[in-house]
Amino acid sequence: MTVVTNPSLRRRKPESAYHHGDLRRCLVAAGFDLLEKHGAASLSLRQVAQSAGVSPAAPYAHFADKTALLAAIAAEGFVAFKAALEAGKAKTPAARLEAMALAYVSFARRHPALFRLMFGPELADLSPHPELREKAVASFAVLQEAIAASQGRASDREAVMTAAWSFVHGLAVLMLDGRIAQGADEREAARRVKEAARRISRGLHRPT
Amino acid sequence: MTVVTNPSLRRRKPESAYHHGDLRRCLVAAGFDLLEKHGAASLSLRQVAQSAGVSPAAPYAHFADKTALLAAIAAEGFVAFKAALEAGKAKTPAARLEAMALAYVSFARRHPALFRLMFGPELADLSPHPELREKAVASFAVLQEAIAASQGRASDREAVMTAAWSFVHGLAVLMLDGRIAQGADEREAARRVKEAARRISRGLHRPT
DNA sequence: GGTTAATCTTGACAGTGTTCATATAGAAAT
DNA sequence: ATTTCTATATGAACACTGTCAAGATTAACC
Structure with a gap:
C-alpha cells in the first residue's frame, strides 16, 4: 500500500x-x-x-464534506487497486481472467474496509468527486484491457467486460461478506477463485 | 413487497x-x-x-440494538427476495440462469437501499441474528436449487453455485452503483443482463 | 385483587457532522 | 520593513444520533 x-x-x-x-x-x-x-x-x-x-x-x-475526505481516501485506494491488478500478467485469456480474479479478490480480502468504501453506497455517485472518478476508471481500464481486448471481436468488448467484471466483483464481495468460502484461508480461497474463473472463462468469448 | x-x-x-x-x-x-x-x-x-x-x-x-432492528428489516427483505427469485421458473439451464439473473437484478434495482442493507457490511456477521440468517439462506437455497441442481454432476454443485452466484450478485451490485449500464432503463438493463447471462452459462457446467 | 413482568416515557450522556465568528501566520504589496 | 491580504486553524455552538438508567403505566396471572 x-x-x-x-x-x-x-x-x-x-x-x-x-x-x-x-x-x-x-x-x-x-x-x-x-x-x-x-x-x-x-x-x-x-x-x-x-x-x-x-x-x-x-x-x-480542505474538504467540503466528510464524504469528500472519504472520496480522497477511496481515490488512494483505487491507485493501490490498479497497481494490484496490473501485477497479474498472463498469456492466455483464461489465465488472464484467473489472474485478475485472484488479484481482485486478494485485494478485497487484504483491505476489506477500504474495498467496501471504494465500492460502497456513500461514494456511488462519482459526479461530485472528479479525482475519485478518474482513479476509479483508471483501475477499471486495466480490467478492460486485460479481459476484453484479449480475444473475441471488438463488438463483443463491452458485453464480455460486463460478464467478466460482474463475476470477479461478485466473487470478491460475496467472499468479503463471508457468503462464500466462509473462513477459508488464503490457499483454499485461491483454489475456489481459480476453479470458478476457469468455469466462467470458458463461455465468455464468441456470442451464440 | x-x-x-x-x-x-x-x-x-x-x-x-x-x-x-x-x-x-x-x-x-x-x-x-x-x-x-x-x-x-x-x-x-x-x-x-x-x-x-x-x-x-x-x-x-424489542430490539437490543439499532443493528437488530436493521436485521429484522433485512430479514423481511430476504423473504421478499426469495419470492422474487421463485417467480423465475424456466426449463433449460441457460434460461434458468437468465431468469435468476433478471429477477436478482430487478429486485436490486427496485429496492436499492433494502438490497444494500441485506448485503451490506453492517449485517455481514449473521451470527447475532439467527432469524436473518435463516431467511437469507432460504433465499440462497432457491438460487442453489435452480442453478446447481439443473445439470452437471453432484460434485460440481458447489463450484457451479459459486461461479453463478458471483456473477449474478456482481452484476446486481455493479448496476446498482452505476458502474455498469449507467442510466439505462429497464428494457436496456434487461437486455444487458440476458446477454451476459448467456455468455456465462455456456461455460458453467462440466469441468475441464 | 394484588403481585409480577413486560412495556413505554422521561431525562440524560457522550459522540457525531457542520457552521460561524475569531485568531493566526505566511505571502504579497507597498 | 511595514502593511495588507488570504489561506488556514481554533473555539464554541447547534442539531442530531445511539444508548442507558430510573421511573411510570399497564396487561397478565395466581
Whole structure:
C-alpha cells in the first residue's frame, strides 16, 4: 500500500505550528490508517482530525464534506487497486481472467474496509468527486484491457467486460461478506477463485 | 413487497394506548418504509420510533440494538427476495440462469437501499441474528436449487453455485452503483443482463 | 385483587457532522 | 520593513444520533 503513512508527515512542524503545512495529505493518510485499523463504522471526521493533531473543524478548510475526505481516501485506494491488478500478467485469456480474479479478490480480502468504501453506497455517485472518478476508471481500464481486448471481436468488448467484471466483483464481495468460502484461508480461497474463473472463462468469448 | 405496511397497524389503539400492542412489527414496517423512501443514510432509530408514534427509547424493549432492528428489516427483505427469485421458473439451464439473473437484478434495482442493507457490511456477521440468517439462506437455497441442481454432476454443485452466484450478485451490485449500464432503463438493463447471462452459462457446467 | 413482568416515557450522556465568528501566520504589496 | 491580504486553524455552538438508567403505566396471572 503506497499511501503516505510516513510519520514525519503526520506533523510537519511538531511544535507551535498553527499552520500545519500539509494537512490535506496528512488527513487522508490518517483516515486511511484508521479505516484499515478500526473499520469504517468508527471512522469519524473528528477522530481523523484528532489523529492528525488538529481541531475538529480543521478538515473543512480542505474538504467540503466528510464524504469528500472519504472520496480522497477511496481515490488512494483505487491507485493501490490498479497497481494490484496490473501485477497479474498472463498469456492466455483464461489465465488472464484467473489472474485478475485472484488479484481482485486478494485485494478485497487484504483491505476489506477500504474495498467496501471504494465500492460502497456513500461514494456511488462519482459526479461530485472528479479525482475519485478518474482513479476509479483508471483501475477499471486495466480490467478492460486485460479481459476484453484479449480475444473475441471488438463488438463483443463491452458485453464480455460486463460478464467478466460482474463475476470477479461478485466473487470478491460475496467472499468479503463471508457468503462464500466462509473462513477459508488464503490457499483454499485461491483454489475456489481459480476453479470458478476457469468455469466462467470458458463461455465468455464468441456470442451464440 | 409483502411487508406489513397496513396503516391500521401503525397504531393499534390510536388514542391513549400506553402499550402499543404490536410495536415490534410496527417498527419493522416503519423502518422498511423510511428505508425505501429516504435511503439508509438517514434511517435513524429515533425517526423510526417517531414515525411509529412512540418515544425514542421504546424500540429497546424489542430490539437490543439499532443493528437488530436493521436485521429484522433485512430479514423481511430476504423473504421478499426469495419470492422474487421463485417467480423465475424456466426449463433449460441457460434460461434458468437468465431468469435468476433478471429477477436478482430487478429486485436490486427496485429496492436499492433494502438490497444494500441485506448485503451490506453492517449485517455481514449473521451470527447475532439467527432469524436473518435463516431467511437469507432460504433465499440462497432457491438460487442453489435452480442453478446447481439443473445439470452437471453432484460434485460440481458447489463450484457451479459459486461461479453463478458471483456473477449474478456482481452484476446486481455493479448496476446498482452505476458502474455498469449507467442510466439505462429497464428494457436496456434487461437486455444487458440476458446477454451476459448467456455468455456465462455456456461455460458453467462440466469441468475441464 | 394484588403481585409480577413486560412495556413505554422521561431525562440524560457522550459522540457525531457542520457552521460561524475569531485568531493566526505566511505571502504579497507597498 | 511595514502593511495588507488570504489561506488556514481554533473555539464554541447547534442539531442530531445511539444508548442507558430510573421511573411510570399497564396487561397478565395466581
